Amino acid sequence: MIKQDILENQAKIVFLAIGSNLGNKIKNIILAKYKLQTYPIKIIKSSSNYETISWPNYKNPKFINIVIKVQTFLSPKELLKICNNIEHEMGRRRKRKNEPRICDIDIIDYDQKIIKYHSNLNLVLPHSEMTKRNFVLLPLFELTKSWKHPISKFSIVKLINLLKIKDLRAIKQI
Secondary structure, eight states: OOOOOGGGGSOEEEEEEEEEOSSSHHHHHHHHHHHHTTSSEEEEEEOOOEEEOOSSOTTSOOEEEEEEEEEEOOOHHHHHHHHHHHHHHTTOOOSSTTOOOSOEEEEEEETTOOEEEOSSSOEEESOTTGGGOHHHHHHHHHHOTTOBOTTTOOBHHHHHHTSOHHHHHTEEEO
């Protein structure tokens, strides 16, 4: 019998981004948060709601986005499967990339780990696009001013300062 490292049994701190740009967006986010908590996932803190234009097609409906800080014993793969299942339960169908959606749940940071799974799950952590996304960085800053990117070691403040001015102007806390 192999004895597990005691640290493997400890709850992990994870940041999830949740967004919606179809239907009652705020209700969709509230429902996604509720569904997450039906699993072994404890929400510690939630950011404010942020409104952003849709990317890359600005003609699509605007998004409402949040970031939540959670605690879980789930592995990254287990957590990703749960997030994908919740999106599907809420009506998301993945036909085209970046299409409007009822619910989008992304794992942004899993306990400051650097992870790359390229299989049917395709999980890369920290989230590969997070440093370019105003709707991730600003809510994340609201939750934790001391967060640092696990790879670049850049502070959240530096990452926000690296955003383009137009991206900073294109987000509104609501």
